[in-house]
Amino acid sequence: MSTVSKKQAANEQSQKIRILVADDHVTVLEGLVAIIGRQPDMSVVAQASNGRDAVARWQEHRPDVVLMDLRMPILDGVGVIDELRRMTDSARVIILTTFDSDADISRAIKAGAKGYLLKDAAREELLECIRKVYSGETSIPPSLVTKLAAGISSESLTSRELAVLSLLALGKSNKEIGVKLYISETTVKSHLRSIFAKLNVISRTEAIATASRRGLVQLK
Missing domain, CATH: 1.10.10.10 (Winged helix-like DNA-binding domain superfamily/Winged helix DNA-binding domain)
Known part of the structure; x- marks a missing residue:
């Protein structure tokens, strides 16, 4: 490859959304990496199978967006967000999970998650969520916003x-x-x-x- 081609390739790579994917289920992790890897505007720069490893990989690669499961070994998703937020306010984290209770959603959003999506979401919805969070928006499906509002509006238990x-x-x-x-x-x-x-x-x-x-x- 010529010097010009190398510079062009490097420039194209730098313009992509750099993503860290963290999930303790290998098939889910590999599937997400494959889907994201096929997008011309995205690149998976790191993978992690537990929360502690996710923090380490984030420190190493400083990705634009973290796509992460809520329940993971060693350190859960909220714990990861807490640690990242202590290091920088600019960390953009999307929770991708099977758990949709208002308590789970509330914990993640209060911790600083910028997106919350269920694993049965359509591929296009997932990719759009990543793009929105990367651009500085918060992305939560309307159905989950309703659950979150219901949980916040109800009295808290002591x-x-x-x-x-x-x-x-x-x-x-x-x-x-x-x-x-x-x-x-x-x-x-x-x-x-x-x-x-x-x-x-x-x-x-x-x-x-x-x-x-x-x-x-x-x-x-």
């Missing part, structure tokens, strides 16, 4: 209420919850009334289902 709710999800009785948290059954019932009101439910079963859907508890 740490004690979350503890009661977690034990409730494990099938514990009021008495067992009281013993575990060192509170009386009357206090447990008071917390449950508050939880039901905040979640807009009328039963223990409905409370557990709603809390699970919102990502407040994780059922075994």
